[in-house]
Amino acid sequence: MAAEYIVGIDLGTTNSALAFCSASAPEEESRIEVRSIPQLVNPNEVAERTLLPSFLYIPGELDFSRESLALPWEAEPKLVIGELARKRGAESPNRLIASAKSWLSYAAVNRTAPILPWQAPDEVPKLSPVEASSQLLQYLRTVWDNRAAEEQSGHALAEQDLLLTVPASFDEEARELTRRAAEQAGYRQVTLLEEPQAAFYAWLESQGDSWRTKVKVGDLVLVCDVGGGTTDFSLILVSEEDGELTLKRVAVGDHLLLGGDNMDLTLARVLQQRLAASGHSVDTWQLHGLWHQCRTAKEKLFDSPEMQQHPITLLGKGTKLIGGTIRTELARQDLDQILIEGFFPKIASSELPARQRRVGFQELGLPYAADPAITKHLARFLSEQVCNSPEAGGIRRGSSGLACPTHILFNGGVMKAAVLRDRVVEVLNSWLRQEGFDALGAEQILEAPDLEHAVARGAAYYGRSRRGRGVRIRSGASRTYYIGIESAMPAVPGMEAPLKALCVVPFGMEEGTEAAIPNREFGLVVGEPAEFRFLSSSVRKQDEVGSLLEDWAGEIEELSPLEVTLQLDGQQGAVVPVRLETRVTELGTLEVWCVSRDGTQRWKLELNIREKPGR
Numbered sequence: 001m002a003a004e005y006i007v008g009i010d011l012g013t014t015n016s017a018l019a020f021c022s023a024s025a026p027e028e029e030s031r032i033e034v035r036s037i038p039q040l041v042n043p044n045e046v047a048e049r050t051l052l053p054s055f056l057y058i059p060g061e062l063d064f065s066r067e068s069l070a071l072p073w074e075a076e077p078k079l080v081i082g083e084l085a086r087k088r089g090a091e092s093p094n095r096l097i098a099s100a101k102s103w104l105s106y107a108a109v110n111r112t113a114p115i116l117p118w119q120a121p122d123e124v125p126k127l128s129p130v131e132a133s134s135q136l137l138q139y140l141r142t143v144w145d146n147r148a149a150e151e152q153s154g155h156a157l158a159e160q161d162l163l164l165t166v167p168a169s170f171d172e173e174a175r176e177l178t179r180r181a182a183e184q185a186g187y188r189q190v191t192l193l194e195e196p197q198a199a200f201y202a203w204l205e206s207q208g209d210s211w212r213t214k215v216k217v218g219d220l221v222l223v224c225d226v227g228g229g230t231t232d233f234s235l236i237l238v239s240e241e242d243g244e245l246t247l248k249r250v251a252v253g254d255h256l257l258l259g260g261d262n263m264d265l266t267l268a269r270v271l272q273q274r275l276a277a278s279g280h281s282v283d284t285w286q287l288h289g290l291w292h293q294c295r296t297a298k299e300k301l302f303d304s305p306e307m308q309q310h311p312i313t314l315l316g317k318g319t320k321l322i323g324g325t326i327r328t329e330l331a332r333q334d335l336d337q338i339l340i341e342g343f344f345p346k347i348a349s350s351e352l353p354a355r356q357r358r359v360g361f362q363e364l365g366l367p368y369a370a371d372p373a374i375t376k377h378l379a380r381f382l383s384e385q386v387c388n389s390p391e392a393g394g395i396r397r398g399s400s401g402l403a404c405p406t407h408i409l410f411n412g413g414v415m416k417a418a419v420l421r422d423r424v425v426e427v428l429n430s431w432l433r434q435e436g437f438d439a440l441g442a443e444q445i446l447e448a449p450d451l452e453h454a455v456a457r458g459a460a461y462y463g464r465s466r467r468g469r470g471v472r473i474r475s476g477a478s479r480t481y482y483i484g485i486e487s488a489m490p491a492v493p494g495m496e497a498p499l500k501a502l503c504v505v506p507f508g509m510e511e512g513t514e515a516a517i518p519n520r521e522f523g524l525v526v527g528e529p530a531e532f533r534f535l536s537s538s539v540r541k542q543d544e545v546g547s548l549l550e551d552w553a554g555e556i557e558e559l560s561p562l563e564v565t566l567q568l569d570g571q572q573g574a575v576v577p578v579r580l581e582t583r584v585t586e587l588g589t590l591e592v593w594c595v596s597r598d599g600t601q602r603w604k605l606e607l608n609i610r611e612k613p614g615r
Helices: 083-091 100-104 129-150 172-184 195-214 260-277 284-303 332-343 374-388 418-434 454-465
Strands: 005-010 015-022 037-042 045-049 161-166 190-194 220-226 231-241 244-252 309-314 326-331 407-411 480-486 499-505 513-516 522-526 530-532 534-537 562-564 574-584 589-596 602-608
Touching: 005 129, 005 195, 005 454, 015 129, 015 454, 037 083, 037 129, 083 284, 100 129, 100 172, 129 172, 161 172, 161 195, 161 454, 172 190, 172 602, 190 195, 190 454, 195 220, 195 231, 195 244, 195 407, 195 454, 220 374, 220 418, 231 374, 260 284, 260 326, 260 332, 284 309, 284 326, 284 332, 326 332, 332 418, 374 418, 407 418, 499 574, 499 589, 562 602
Parallel strands: 005 161, 161 190, 220 407
Antiparallel strands: 005 015, 037 045, 220 231, 231 244, 309 326, 480 499, 480 534, 513 574, 522 574, 530 562, 574 589, 589 602
């Protein structure tokens, strides 16, 4: 059955959202809407919200009465999800799962094992990061399907065209685990999309055709995305093709676990020190409660400029919880001194992030960025484009070679605070003047229409643009990629068989497109470990898909090999004739599909072609 709707899903670290539009209506009639999400906001109280806080609370026997957690579609849910989970978790953090998305990207732990809440007591049931993410996605699916049942439309979420966003810097394993979480939640098929690109698509959607008057050929847009758990930077270049303006994403920053979570914990640590100085000891679990309360206080202070302080109440320890209640407050001055100066300091573009001194033994936990200064990470990102960006010829650069944006677009919940956006612009303008350019004016700060829902709305817009009803950001391959083919030659003592390079991705191949290797078959080793060798070139831009090279004279470099066992029932160490198909996904992953001669068997090899060579 054809999809009735295009649905954008923002599975956020702090908040999640749903946006949708018609899959068949003309572009001018296909309005993108945000779907409200009913959730428990207090015991016995269900309310509609446009955001679902990405928190899961595992209730104990004495936490709530059973009937107080009833939802319209479930009488006795085992988990509390959303606003009530966030509220209760601030009081009892050892039962709260937060930042599941950040854990999903952390390779140092088993992300499919039940480890969350992290370091919670043994009596607390635990979920894996994949399962926690799946529960959030399942909640969104249930909300959608329940509404569809009420409206008697029959349009289940799994039947729609689904776009699910992830950080631009997610590696392939994190993306695959995201897909797995979606599959476990009952989503039949999803397309993944980078969050900064989704934010830019939301801006395009808000502008209509007028976006072409806001930028011109040669403009370079910096997308600065600071969310609850991650910071992402991207550069989008405005170019021209056949007389039309086109957009191309030319750079993506590194994965940074740095965002609102870090800020909230910093505020909690400061309050912990103040309480200790006044004679109140705060243990680890109380600190977690303080952490979550600081998040709420920070948001309210930023949202209400007239408010000068916000009260903080911390439950005591032991049996005398009420009598031992500790009270303090978070002041606006704390935000100015701690968050603005600590996370967005005024620095020169040459001041790069400090590298943490490595201690031999470390406590396992989320690998937050060693340096909290977001402006320093931005300086490094822009400076790296000098030598590493394959599109460097099209990027505006200053006297020192720094990539110099002509426009900036903000995204992420942290950047809702005008004072933080102003500081980023202030720092960036100081760099631009130093590099010999004019500072950004108000018209070059692209107005983000709705920071809370931009990613979900942008994902829906992208789904619409894939159907030819909107503008698409091009993301062509920055290098030419090859896969190694072992030559069919007699064995020679002491020498490996010569390696030929088969072009599978030509330079500039756009993401979201695919190609077949014409009229050729190759032997695929199945049933035992085999090494698949990938190669790339930044200079050979003329090679086409299917070109088989025997001598490349130093123009091609080999990447890290991939060792994997491809299974085939009843076969061990066999060589199966296959033809090859390649696809570059929207997230910059090269997929090489090996298809058996009769078409009944397919095997997939994957390579992340966004990573910088040598990393």
